[in-house]
Amino acid sequence: MSILDLTKTCTDTQARAGELKTGHGIVPTPVFCPVGSQATVKTLTAEEVKSLGFKMILCNNYHLYLRPGIETVEELDGLHRFMNWDGAILTDSGGYQVFSLSPLIELSDEGVVFRSHLDGSRHFITPESATLFQEKLGADIIMVLDECVHIDADYDKVEKAMEHTHLWAKRCLDAHKRPAQSLFAIVQGGVFPDLRRRSAEYLTSLDFPGYALGGLSLGEAKEVTYNIIEETVSHLPKDKPCYLMGVGAPEDIVEGVSRGIDIFDCVLPTRVARNGALFTPSGRINIGNSGYKKKDVPVDSSCDCYTCKNHSAAYIHHLFDAKELLAYRLATIHNLRFMNNLMSDIRQAILDGKFASFKSDFLNNYKPTNEEVRIEQKKKWIEVRHPKEG
Amino acid sequence: MSILDLTKTCTDTQARAGELKTGHGIVPTPVFCPVGSQATVKTLTAEEVKSLGFKMILCNNYHLYLRPGIETVEELDGLHRFMNWDGAILTDSGGYQVFSLSPLIELSDEGVVFRSHLDGSRHFITPESATLFQEKLGADIIMVLDECVHIDADYDKVEKAMEHTHLWAKRCLDAHKRPAQSLFAIVQGGVFPDLRRRSAEYLTSLDFPGYALGGLSLGEAKEVTYNIIEETVSHLPKDKPCYLMGVGAPEDIVEGVSRGIDIFDCVLPTRVARNGALFTPSGRINIGNSGYKKKDVPVDSSCDCYTCKNHSAAYIHHLFDAKELLAYRLATIHNLRFMNNLMSDIRQAILDGKFASFKSDFLNNYKPTNEEVRIEQKKKWIEVRHPKEG
Numbered sequence: 001m002s003i004l005d006l007t008k009t010c011t012d013t014q015a016r017a018g019e020l021k022t023g024h025g026i027v028p029t030p031v032f033c034p035v036g037s038q039a040t041v042k043t044l045t046a047e048e049v050k051s052l053g054f055k056m057i058l059c060n061n062y063h064l065y066l067r068p069g070i071e072t073v074e075e076l077d078g079l080h081r082f083m084n085w086d087g088a089i090l091t092d093s094g095g096y097q098v099f100s101l102s103p104l105i106e107l108s109d110e111g112v113v114f115r116s117h118l119d120g121s122r123h124f125i126t127p128e129s130a131t132l133f134q135e136k137l138g139a140d141i142i143m144v145l146d147e148c149v150h151i152d153a154d155y156d157k158v159e160k161a162m163e164h165t166h167l168w169a170k171r172c173l174d175a176h177k178r179p180a181q182s183l184f185a186i187v188q189g190g191v192f193p194d195l196r197r198r199s200a201e202y203l204t205s206l207d208f209p210g211y212a213l214g215g216l217s218l219g220e221a222k223e224v225t226y227n228i229i230e231e232t233v234s235h236l237p238k239d240k241p242c243y244l245m246g247v248g249a250p251e252d253i254v255e256g257v258s259r260g261i262d263i264f265d266c267v268l269p270t271r272v273a274r275n276g277a278l279f280t281p282s283g284r285i286n287i288g289n290s291g292y293k294k295k296d297v298p299v300d301s302s303c304d305c306y307t308c309k310n311h312s313a314a315y316i317h318h319l320f321d322a323k324e325l326l327a328y329r330l331a332t333i334h335n336l337r338f339m340n341n342l343m344s345d346i347r348q349a350i351l352d353g354k355f356a357s358f359k360s361d362f363l364n365n366y367k368p369t370n371e372e373v374r375i376e377q378k379k380k381w382i383e384v385r386h387p388k389e390g
Numbered sequence: 391m392s393i394l395d396l397t398k399t400c401t402d403t404q405a406r407a408g409e410l411k412t413g414h415g416i417v418p419t420p421v422f423c424p425v426g427s428q429a430t431v432k433t434l435t436a437e438e439v440k441s442l443g444f445k446m447i448l449c450n451n452y453h454l455y456l457r458p459g460i461e462t463v464e465e466l467d468g469l470h471r472f473m474n475w476d477g478a479i480l481t482d483s484g485g486y487q488v489f490s491l492s493p494l495i496e497l498s499d500e501g502v503v504f505r506s507h508l509d510g511s512r513h514f515i516t517p518e519s520a521t522l523f524q525e526k527l528g529a530d531i532i533m534v535l536d537e538c539v540h541i542d543a544d545y546d547k548v549e550k551a552m553e554h555t556h557l558w559a560k561r562c563l564d565a566h567k568r569p570a571q572s573l574f575a576i577v578q579g580g581v582f583p584d585l586r587r588r589s590a591e592y593l594t595s596l597d598f599p600g601y602a603l604g605g606l607s608l609g610e611a612k613e614v615t616y617n618i619i620e621e622t623v624s625h626l627p628k629d630k631p632c633y634l635m636g637v638g639a640p641e642d643i644v645e646g647v648s649r650g651i652d653i654f655d656c657v658l659p660t661r662v663a664r665n666g667a668l669f670t671p672s673g674r675i676n677i678g679n680s681g682y683k684k685k686d687v688p689v690d691s692s693c694d695c696y697t698c699k700n701h702s703a704a705y706i707h708h709l710f711d712a713k714e715l716l717a718y719r720l721a722t723i724h725n726l727r728f729m730n731n732l733m734s735d736i737r738q739a740i741l742d743g744k745f746a747s748f749k750s751d752f753l754n755n756y757k758p759t760n761e762e763v764r765i766e767q768k769k770k771w772i773e774v775r776h777p778k779e780g
Contacts (some may be wrong), residue, residue, distance in 0.1 A: 037716065043715045068683065070706045074497070078684055078706055084700050293458065296466055310437070310474050314466055320431065320457045325433045325715060 003182055003209050004241040004262065010355050014233065014260035017350040020241055022088040022140035024080065025055055025182050029241065030257045030346055032248060032339045033086060033090055033265040034060045038067065039083040041336075042270055043329040046085040052305075052333065054338035055087045058265040060096025061134050061142075062101070065123075068118050070133045078138030080352075085327040087370040090265065093130045093141035095186075095308065096214070096246070099148040107147070109167060127171035128232035135178050143212065144172040144185040155197075158190035162199050165214075173206055184210040184243060191224050211236045226255050233260040250279060250342055251368040254359050257346055266330045269339050273331035276320045279338040283367035287331070292317035305337035306330075393572055393599050394419065394631040394652065399747050404650035407740040410631055412478040412530035414470065415445055416664060419631065420647045420736055422638060422729045423448045423480055423655040428457065429473040431726075432660055433719040436475040442695075442723065445477045448655040450482025451524050451532075452491070455513075456506050458524045468528030480655065481529035483520040483562075484578075486604070486636070487537040509594050517561035525568050533561040533602065536576040541609040546716070548580035552589050555604075563596055574600040574633060581595035581614050583621045590625035601626045602633040603651075607642060616645050622648040638734055639715065640669060641758040644749050645735055659729050663721035666710045669728040673757035677721070682707035696720075696729035 009016040020027040034041045034049060037060040041049050049057060059079060064070065076082045079089055101107065101116035111126035127145045134142035145168045147161040165188045176183045185203040189195030203211060213232050216225050229244065241262045247253065248266020256264060269279065276288040280300045284335055287299065298308035299316060307316065307330040319327035349358035399406040410417040424431045426440060427450040431439050439447060449469060452458065466472045469479055476646045489495065494506035501516035519537045523746065524532035535558045537551040555578045566573045575593040579585030593601060603622055606615050610698035619634065626632055637643065638656020646654060659669065666678040670690045677689065688698035689706060697720040709717035 038712045038714055039705075040712075040714050040716045042773070045696075045700070045716065045720075063712075067712055068704070072684055072704070072708075075684055076702065082702075082705055082708075084705070197631065293460055294465055306435075310435070312472075314458070314462070315429075315474070317634055318462075318472075322428045322453075322457055324428055324430050324432075325718060326430045326435065328715060329433070329719070330435075 001071065001239075002239045004237070005024045008351050008353075010350060010353070012356045013258045013359070014230075015346075015350050015355045016262065017347050018241075018259065018262065020056075020088075022056070022182075024086060024088040024140050027055045027088050028347060029262040030253075030350075031056055032253060032262065032269075032343050034062075034336055034339075035265055035267045036083070036176060037063045039064060039073075040154045040328055041332075042166065042274070043325075043332045044336075046083055048333065049085070049336070049354060050087060052336045053344070054336070056090060056140075056263075057085065057087065058090045058092060059083075059137070059139065060094060060097060060139065061091050061130060062097035064091075064137060065094065065125075065133055066118055070101050072134050073138075074136045078136075080138060081390060088141070089137075089139040089140040090132045090243070090263075091137055091143065093134065093143040093145045094125065094335070095130070095143075095146040096148050098125060107164075109164070110185060111145075112147075128169040128175040131172045131175040131183065135176070135181055136388050139181060141182045141210065142176075143184050144169040144186055146188055146214050148188075148215055149190065149192075155190075155192055155195075155365075158188070158192060159195055162188045162190075162195055166199065166202050169203055169208075182209040182242075184208055184212050186212045186214040186245070187232055187236070188215050189232075190215055191220050191228055192368045193228065195241060198230055200232050204237060206233065208240075208264075210241040210243060210265075212245050214245050217247045217355070218243065222252070222255075225252070226259065229259045229261065230294075231257060248339070249368065250339070251363060253339075253342065253364055254346065254362050257350075258355070260361055262336040269335040270332050273335040274328045276327075276331065276340075277369075278331055281365055284369045287313065287316050288320050289317075299334060300338075303334065303337065304341070307337075327374075391514045392631075395628070396629070398741050398743075399741070400740060402746045403648045403749070404620075404735075405647045405740050405745045406441055406650065406652070407737045408631075408652065410446075410447070414476060414478040414530055414565070417445045418737055419480050419652040420643075420733060420740075421446055421653055422659075422733050423653065424660060424729070425450075425655055427453045427580070427657075429454060429469060431462075432664070433684045433715075434726075436473055436621045438723065439475070440477060443734070444726070446480060446530075446653075447475065447477065448480045448482060449527070449529065450472075450484060450487060451481050451527065452487035452741070453780075454481075454527060455484065455515075455523055456508055458495045460526050460572045463528075464734045468526075470528060472553075474674075478531070479527075479529040480633075480653075481524045481527055481533065483524065483533040483535045484515065484633070485520070485533075485536040488515060494686075501535075502537075510723070517558040518565040521562045521565040521573065525566070525571060529571060531572045531574060531600065533574050533578055534559045536578060536604050538578075538605055539580065543580065545580075545585075548578070548582060549585055552580075552585055556589065558592055558597060559598075563598065570727075572599040574598055574602050574631075576602045576635070577622055578604050579622075580605060581610050581618055583618065586618055586622045587625050590622050590626050594625065594627060599617045600631040600633060600653075602653075603692075604635050606634065607637045607639075612642070612645075616649065619646060619651065619750070627709060633740060639758065640731070641753060641756055643729075643732065644736065644777040645750050647740075647744070648749055659725040660722050663725040664718040666721065667759075668706075668721055669725050670716055671755055675760045677703065677706050678710050679707075689724060690728075691779040693724065693727065694731070695724045697724040697727075708756070739775075751766050757760050771776070 243263035520535035633653035
């Protein structure tokens with residue numbers, strides 16, 4: 001029995017609407033999960049995240065392992081209670097963070113040795129420990145440990161990393177003891193369609209309750225991302241949830257849904273908010289621009305968020321100008337509400353059998369900020385170290 | 391007719407309870423005003439400040455003059471609407487900031503030339519412009535421009551500054567055009583009782599609707615502060631509000647009320663919150679201490695604030711440890727709620743005729759953090775420049 005009940009599937013696209021069953025409530029899909037790596041969606045209380053309409057968030061095993069520590073969260077009765085969030089939680093295994101944030105890596109079939117990006121201390125993580133730690137955190141959906149490679153890695157490197165990921169996925173599955181927490185596999189294979197197919201087929205043979213696509217939207221051309229999603233999804237079981245990791249630009253979400261993705265997460269909406277980039281139906285605006293200094297209207301007058309209902313663009317501009325902490329919070333509220341409304345609109349369009357025209361209308365209006373996205377992603381990936389061989 | 395209705399005056403102390411009438415509602419006194427220098431009480435929305443129980447906040451003419459600019463706020467229909475706060479607002483003239491934050495000062499009878507601490511630009515402020523700017527901001531209570539001196543200034547310097555303050559007070563009064571906004575005088579005179587008396591007597595002769603005590607709690611011994619308050623208040627009209635500027639440590643508030651103070655403001659509760667110092671009935675605790683890492687109880691189990699009702703000390707400790715923005719906000723909520731509850735308790739004790747025993751109980755339980763307070767105040771005053779003569 002699948003954890004995803006499909007309510008409606010489009011006939012002209014791969015888009016589908018459903019309900020994801022978790023130990024902390026039903027999550028309507030397609031869904032975007034805000035990121036709260038360190039047990040907090042930055043600047044917001046759990047109550048606010050809930051009031052923005054979200055029913056599932058993402059936390060991070062790597063960050064929580066380092067701080068406050070898995071044992072601490074476990075002693076405090078798990079992540080839900082620790083952060084006072086009674087909705088669903090998805091934790092990433094930390095594979096991505098180990099390969100992108102930690103300054104030194106020794107990789108073997110057994111696992112990964114890495115140094116903490118906080119204090120340089122040495123740590124060893126295995127598929128088994130990554131699984132156990134996530135079980136202890138108590139997330140509703142947990143992820144296998146995967147090996148992530150740089151966007152520029154060649155075919156051989158990507159293939160080798162994929163094979164590690166397969167080996168580790170099997171070991172995570174064997175180590176997984178708490179079926180109430182759903183363990184998802186991660187399809188790797190970079191931008192190579194044949195590797196993606198092999199990865200999807202192998203992992204499908206292991207019968208996970210859900211499947212994720214890892215290693216995408218990391219700097220490759222958008223068309224490449226979309227093609228890889230299409231190719232990969234076609235080899236995954238239709239009755240199980242499909243999760244596109246680390247993707248959250250509005251245009252990419254619409255394209256992802258159109259190709260059969262059910263779950264998304266990304267720091268983008270919250271991170272760019274703190275830089276003053278606010279989502280509107282016509283694209284991102286930069287509230288720091290001097291044109292907003294005396295603008296006595298909301299950032300987006302069609303928006304129903306707290307920020308737009310209560311404050312002028314001029315006030316938000318002032319708060320950013322003065323580097324006031326309230327700026328980051330009001331911007332985060334706005335962008336997350338935009339994301340939640342986008343997901344609701346997408347879902348309704350699917351249920352109404354009108355997703356194709358919704359997609360076309362949305363993409364006609366929404367001017368993607370490719371350049372900025374690229375720059376930001378590059379900045380993010382500049383930190384990535386190639387795993388030391390051996 | 392006074393803007394302060396006195397409801398009850400103690401017989402055994404100078405404490406009194408009243409109602410301050412403003413253009414934005416009645417403010418029960420004694421009252422503590424949270425500081426929102428830049429049109430935001432740091433980390434909080436105006437709605438939250440209100441829900442914490444506050445009816446009056448302080449904003450700053452100096453900060454708002456520099457950013458976003460008086461004209462901008464005026465074009466946006468004034469400070470209340472700009473920051474979405476419908477309670478009362480008190481603005482400081484900026485005298486203190488001009489003398490404490492700006493790197494260069496030329497002082498004359500006419501006014502003060504100062505450099506912006508933001509960009510070094512040169513500005514000239516006079517009693518007339520300080521009054522006009524505050525009128526344009528639209529605060530309910532506005533302050534005269536005063537000259538502030540260093541805590542170590544000698545008698546002659548303090549006397550000279552006091553005389554400037556008197557000259558300017560008269561000119562502010564003459565320039566003041568909007569009686570709906572109450573202009574308060576500021577008594578100066580440092581730690582010299584005879585100067586304080588002269589200042590109080592002269593300013594009282596000018597018949598302002600309210601009087602403030604400036605230049606206290608800046609590093610002098612607490613007993614000196616308390617004695618100067620006592621001396622000064624004795625020369626001020628009993629039927630008018632009395633405001634002790636820049637004082638906000640819980641123990642100092644209780645002592646101030648006991649000596650007849652009606653209004654307080656201070657950055658202390660919000661600033662120390664952002665450093666992890668949280669108020670409890672027994673004194674300040676430092677949530678960063680490792681003892682809180684696994685403490686699965688609220689910061690203060692007797693507290694009714696959002697933070698204590700929803701989160702463990704362990705979670706707040708984690709947020710501070712991880713430098714998460716939510717930490718500063720939850721700590722601010724706690725400290726401000728503590729302040730509001732303290733003021734309510736004080737007022738109720740006065741109304742019940744039990745203030746003297748309340749004071750004694752409070753001071754017996756609350757361990758003041760003299761050392762820290764001193765260090766912080768020194769840090770603040772390290773920035774103070776002596777005015778260049780001429």
